[in-house]
Amino acid sequence: MAVLITGGAGFIGSHTAIELINSGKEIIIVDNLCNSNINTIENIKKITNTNSIPFFEYDCCCKKNLTKIFEENEIESVIHFAGLKAVGESVEKPLKYYSNNLKSTLTLCEVMSKFNCNKLVFSSSATVYGSPKTVPIKENFPTSTTNPYGTTKLMIENILKDICLANPDFSVACLRYFNPIGAHRSGLIGEIPNGIPNNLMPYITQVAVGKLKILSVFGNDYPTHDGTGVRDYIHVVDLAKGHLNALKYIENHNGFETFNLGTGVGYSVLDIIKAFEQVNNIKIPYKIVQRRPGDIAECYADPTKSQKLLNWKATLSLEDMCHDSWNFAKLAFN
Numbered sequence: 438m439a440v441l442i443t444g445g446a447g448f449i450g451s452h453t454a455i456e457l458i459n460s461g462k463e464i465i466i467v468d469n470l471c472n473s474n475i476n477t478i479e480n481i482k483k484i485t486n487t488n489s490i491p492f493f494e495y496d497c498c499c500k501k502n503l504t505k506i507f508e509e510n511e512i513e514s515v516i517h518f519a520g521l522k523a524v525g526e527s528v529e530k531p532l533k534y535y536s537n538n539l540k541s542t543l544t545l546c547e548v549m550s551k552f553n554c555n556k557l558v559f560s561s562s563a564t565v566y567g568s569p570k571t572v573p574i575k576e577n578f579p580t581s582t583t584n585p586y587g588t589t590k591l592m593i594e595n596i597l598k599d600i601c602l603a604n605p606d607f608s609v610a611c612l613r614y615f616n617p618i619g620a621h622r623s624g625l626i627g628e629i630p631n632g633i634p635n636n637l638m639p640y641i642t643q644v645a646v647g648k649l650k651i652l653s654v655f656g657n658d659y660p661t662h663d664g665t666g667v668r669d670y671i672h673v674v675d676l677a678k679g680h681l682n683a684l685k686y687i688e689n690h691n692g693f694e695t696f697n698l699g700t701g702v703g704y705s706v707l708d709i710i711k712a713f714e715q716v717n718n719i720k721i722p723y724k725i726v727q728r729r730p731g732d733i734a735e736c737y738a739d740p741t742k743s744q745k746l747l748n749w750k751a752t753l754s755l756e757d758m759c760h761d762s763w764n765f766a767k768l769a770f771n
């Protein structure tokens with residue numbers, strides 16, 4: 438029996454694939470490589486010392502191809518990472534996001550139902566909390582969204598909730614990730630965004646490597662300890678491990694459940710720059726510019742529910758995140 442990983446060639450999916458293999462699970466990866474590279478599959482093999490990993494270069498929106506995977510393999514559960522995730526692009530091209538993210542999930546759920554596969558872990562996002570009134574954020578806080586990307590996540594959460602209501606045998610762990618950064622210790626896999634990065638850590642590493650000149654810090658007049666935005670950065674390996682705990686949870690619990698995957702600690706943009714500089718002994722030139730539209734002052738998790746129900750806790754430090762992000766970037770870009 439295998440775990441199907443959609444989007445398994447991507448940033449979080451590839452790290453999760455490694456943790457699953459290391460825990461003795463059989464895995465199958467499906468990814469259309471629209472935001473990833475086939476080399477990642479080779480690197481997963483290298484890191485895990487595995488001869489072959491079943492990989493299908495299919496689009497999850499294609500029912501025929503997904504059906505083929507389920508026909509030819511015994512799949513016990515699915516971790517659904519496949520999706521488009523660039524917030525800015527989703528504002529410019531909403532149809533692309535609604536079409537890809539919704540269609541792939543609906544198709545996957547239809548095929549899962551047909552083959553009586555009832556266990557799903559879904560990649561949601563802290564973006565579904567919109568602008569929270571207070572922090573830390575608990576799972577029962579109100580949800581709202583500010584961009585089409587976030588709306589696809591919230592719509593999918595609602596779809597999955599309805600599927601669970603209609604089918605009492607179905608179980609979904611909906612994982613709301615905070616800000617994943619870092620990379621595998623080997624430096625072989627990590628995140629390489631297309632074009633100029635939107636997210637903070639990929640931007641910092643590209644400044645460090647000399648591809649970009651200077652980091653723009655978006656606003657220093659927020660009501661935070663140093664005026665810059667505060668987020669809950671989580672090491673991607675900690676995040677990946679959370680999926681194993683979620684799989685274990687849905688083996689024994691039916692229904693729909695949401696979980697925050699964050700550390701519970703908030704760091705500001707300036708904290709991140711300082712930590713990156715200290716850990717890696719590299720200067721990151723930066724300038725303060727206007728706030729980025731749509732940004733909020735503070736966003737960090739209350740991870741108590743995940744600690745209690747999933748028996749999961751992030752253990753890697755900000756230093757680990759800065760070290761591993763740089764270790765990957767310097768190999769990837771040099």
Ligand code: NAD
Nearest residue numbers: 444447448449468469470471472473496497519520560562
């Ligand atoms: P990623 O882009 O690195 O990985 C997503 C993978 O899905 C890519 O390899 C891409 O090629 C594939 N994909 C996209 N659409 C597909 C389709 N229709 N069929 C098959 N493959 C498809 O992104 P990531 O950072 O690894 O994120 C994984 C998931 O987690 C996404 O759903 C994302 O929205 C969610 N998420 C990410 C973050 C983050 O900051 N990275 C935060 C919260 C939630």
Ligand code: WQD
Nearest residue numbers: 524562564616635636637640653654655666667668706732
């Ligand atoms: C972090 C902080 C910026 C870049 C995004 C998505 C969210 C989720 C995670 C998918 C903020 C500041 C950033 C820069 C800066 N993804 N910043 N200069 O916005 O918290 O979350 O990624 O689900 O949906 O919105 O992450 O890394 O873009 O920003 O000053 O060049 O860094 O203002 O305070 P964000 P981020």
